Amino acid sequence: MVPSATSSSSSDQSADDLSYLASLIFDQTWMAVESSLCETHFDSFETFKTGLRGLCEQAVRSRNAAGNNNPVTDALHSYFPPPPDKVTIGCWNGFEGWLGASDGERFRALCIPWCSMIMELHPPLHLLEYHLIERWPQVCLANEVLVLWPILDCLPSILKNRHRIHDWTVELANSVGNTIVGKGPIFAPLRLVYTCDPLNVEYIAKTNFPKGAEHYEIMDVIGNGIFNVDYQHWHAQRKMANKTFMSKEFRSYIAKTTRKVVEDSLLPLLSQVAIQSRVADLEDIFMRLTFDSVFMVIFGRNPNCLSIDFPCNELAQAIDDMAEVLTYRHVLPSSWWKLCRWFMIGPEKKFVEARKIIDHSLESYILLKKDDLNKEEQDNDMITSFALHQEMDNNDLIPKGNAFLRDNGLSFLFAGKDSSSTALAWFFWLMTRNPSVEANIIEELRHVREKNKDKDDGLKAKKPYVFSVEDLKGLVYLHASLCESLRLYPPVPATYRGVEKEDVLPDGTTLKPGMKILISMYALGRMESVWGKDCLEYRPERWIDENGKLNPVPLTKFFTFFAGPRNCIGKDMAFTQMKIVIGAVLFNFHVELVEGHAVRPKPSMVLHMQNGLKVRIRKRIAE
Numbered sequence: 001m002v003p004s005a006t007s008s009s010s011s012d013q014s015a016d017d018l019s020y021l022a023s024l025i026f027d028q029t030w031m032a033v034e035s036s037l038c039e040t041h042f043d044s045f046e047t048f049k050t051g052l053r054g055l056c057e058q059a060v061r062s063r064n065a066a067g068n069n070n071p072v073t074d075a076l077h078s079y080f081p082p083p084p085d086k087v088t089i090g091c092w093n094g095f096e097g098w099l100g101a102s103d104g105e106r107f108r109a110l111c112i113p114w115c116s117m118i119m120e121l122h123p124p125l126h127l128l129e130y131h132l133i134e135r136w137p138q139v140c141l142a143n144e145v146l147v148l149w150p151i152l153d154c155l156p157s158i159l160k161n162r163h164r165i166h167d168w169t170v171e172l173a174n175s176v177g178n179t180i181v182g183k184g185p186i187f188a189p190l191r192l193v194y195t196c197d198p199l200n201v202e203y204i205a206k207t208n209f210p211k212g213a214e215h216y217e218i219m220d221v222i223g224n225g226i227f228n229v230d231y232q233h234w235h236a237q238r239k240m241a242n243k244t245f246m247s248k249e250f251r252s253y254i255a256k257t258t259r260k261v262v263e264d265s266l267l268p269l270l271s272q273v274a275i276q277s278r279v280a281d282l283e284d285i286f287m288r289l290t291f292d293s294v295f296m297v298i299f300g301r302n303p304n305c306l307s308i309d310f311p312c313n314e315l316a317q318a319i320d321d322m323a324e325v326l327t328y329r330h331v332l333p334s335s336w337w338k339l340c341r342w343f344m345i346g347p348e349k350k351f352v353e354a355r356k357i358i359d360h361s362l363e364s365y366i367l368l369k370k371d372d373l374n375k376e377e378q379d380n381d382m383i384t385s386f387a388l389h390q391e392m393d394n395n396d397l398i399p400k401g402n403a404f405l406r407d408n409g410l411s412f413l414f415a416g417k418d419s420s421s422t423a424l425a426w427f428f429w430l431m432t433r434n435p436s437v438e439a440n441i442i443e444e445l446r447h448v449r450e451k452n453k454d455k456d457d458g459l460k461a462k463k464p465y466v467f468s469v470e471d472l473k474g475l476v477y478l479h480a481s482l483c484e485s486l487r488l489y490p491p492v493p494a495t496y497r498g499v500e501k502e503d504v505l506p507d508g509t510t511l512k513p514g515m516k517i518l519i520s521m522y523a524l525g526r527m528e529s530v531w532g533k534d535c536l537e538y539r540p541e542r543w544i545d546e547n548g549k550l551n552p553v554p555l556t557k558f559f560t561f562f563a564g565p566r567n568c569i570g571k572d573m574a575f576t577q578m579k580i581v582i583g584a585v586l587f588n589f590h591v592e593l594v595e596g597h598a599v600r601p602k603p604s605m606v607l608h609m610q611n612g613l614k615v616r617i618r619k620r621i622a623e
């Protein structure tokens with residue numbers, strides 16, 4: 001059965017003549033990859049499926065052998081006859097949904113370039129036709145994880161899973177495929193490509209896709225800060241920020257300020273909680289802690305959010321409100337939230353109020369910094385360093401004036417405040433569930449403490465004890481335990497990129513201008529195909545090699561801080577801060593989860609806990 005140009009005349013075939021269409025499609029595909037299965041006759045779905053599996057394997061083998069070139073697409077381009085009719089496309093996509101459930105990844109390697117090509121060859125499908133003709137078979141054949149409906153497309157599935165959106169991204173990866181193209185409902189088109197294929201993500205990260213105009217609109221409150229800008233503006237800002245973040249003075253300033261907040265605020269507060277046998281929300285405590293320490297690193301002043309009376313800080317609250325509204329904006333169709341903004345209703349009303357507070361507060365902190373600079377009282381904080389670069393670097397792409405400092409102050413505060421605190425909360429929750437890991441870390445810490453005892457005589461009697469960055473540097477098990485926690489619970493669970501020019505991802509997915517790419521770091525850290533059968537287990541040992549050294553391999557699969565030139569600039573800072581906190585808390589206190597307190601991720605831009613982390617604290621008796 002070799003298809004001819006008459007495949008386009010198959011419009012005469014009735015849509016339910018699936019057997020015929022299956023063999024037709026298979027033949028065309030077979031020709032393209034020059035399979036030896038030429039004469040196979042498909043009299044049932046089972047034989048079709050089996051044949052197609054073999055074909056997919058073959059396609060993947062040939063694709064892998066050819067590196068980034070995609071012989072499947074090339075061959076299809078040369079063999080494929082004039083456009084098929086819409087029913088063929090519809091059924092093909094139906095098979096895709098059905099087969100994807102069991103063998104998504106391999107199937108997609110073949111199917112996506114093939115389908116994209118059909119779409120290209122075919123006169124543009126009207127949106128309604130697309131929904132009615134292409135999606136209906138997927139409703140019949142879809143698996144439970146994702147149903148693509150006519151008209152509504154993936155919207156019902158998103159709504160159904162909204163309360164567990166992050167875990168859903170993992171299920172999508174494991175049962176539907178590593179890359180899924182969604183069009184969104186007919187009244188609010190999305191043009192979204194969801195991917196957690198490591199090769200795709202690496203390509204996107206290294207090729208430095210822009211965040212895009214839509215991102216800029218959603219995050220307008222950040223203005224022209226590093227988080228929002230693209231191309232040469234981003235490049236100039238990143239170069240300048242790198243100079244600051246890599247300087248020795250700035251790094252030791254980070255260590256000094258974090259230690260100060262831990263010694264002066266965190267440990268006294270935990271001692272009080274322990275003495276009073278109170279239940280405390282450790283996530284809230286960590287959020288206050290990182291707000292104070294990140295704020296000090298950026299603006300050189302302590303807002304004193306962390307103290308036993310748990311004061312309400314207007315700025316911290318406004319930034320939390322802002323983050324909540326930004327989450328809504330990311331998931332709602334832009335026309336919806338823009339309408340709310342226009343009428344000043346719902347979350348958008350809250351946003352305007354939060355913005356006023358943020359603008360007013362940050363302006364006053366920047367003026368204080370400028371005063372310090374005029375008085376030549378130069379500190380090592382970030383705003384001082386950026387202000388000096390503004391003056392001295394003769395770069396037109398770095399704007400002069402306070403607006404630039406405000407936008408970057410807020411960008412770094414927004415990026416650094418909740419990410420480290422969330423990471424700490426998940427880490428301590430994992431400690432409550434893995435006492436043997438906790439014991440190993442404490443053993444490492446005790447060893448360092450023993451070594452230091454003679455050195456710091458003055459500190460001997462002083463309790464609780466706080467480790468320095470140098471003390472913590474070589475602790476392999478502590479580092480492995482933290483990385484493993486960041487793998488399972490990445491504080492930034494997903495990110496977006498825009499598409500401005502046509503491109504093809506390594507798995508063959510075609511990207512068209514105007515599409516949005518959604519990357520799930522949460523799924524990337526939990527995929528069986530990447531991390532093995534024990535992917536959901538908390539096992540720090542996977543980060544340690546047989547010689548007891550840190551194993552570099554997992555790092556190549558680790559996207560928690562993203563990758564490529566636009567990776568997290570604050571990664572080292574975050575590790576420094578988190579290790580100082582972990583060392584101090586674990587060595588001096590025992591953290592116990594309140595019985596019956598359920599912990600699960602909140603569906604938000606940062607992987608907060610749904611109900612916080614309710615714990616009791618006991619002082620650890622030092623031996």
Ligand code: HEM
Pocket residue numbers: 226227238294411412413415416417419420423490491492495496559560561562565566567568569570571573574
């Ligand atoms: C555990 C803690 C942290 C995690 C997991 C984390 C993760 C990430 C991720 C995934 C990105 C890429 C986001 C994207 O492009 O959409 C990012 C970017 C960024 N992070 Fe972090 N981050 C952490 C802590 C920090 C800290 C402490 C700072 C500094 C105060 C910081 C500053 C930034 C900035 C400025 C960017 C944007 C970089 C650019 O666009 O060039 N991060 N971070």
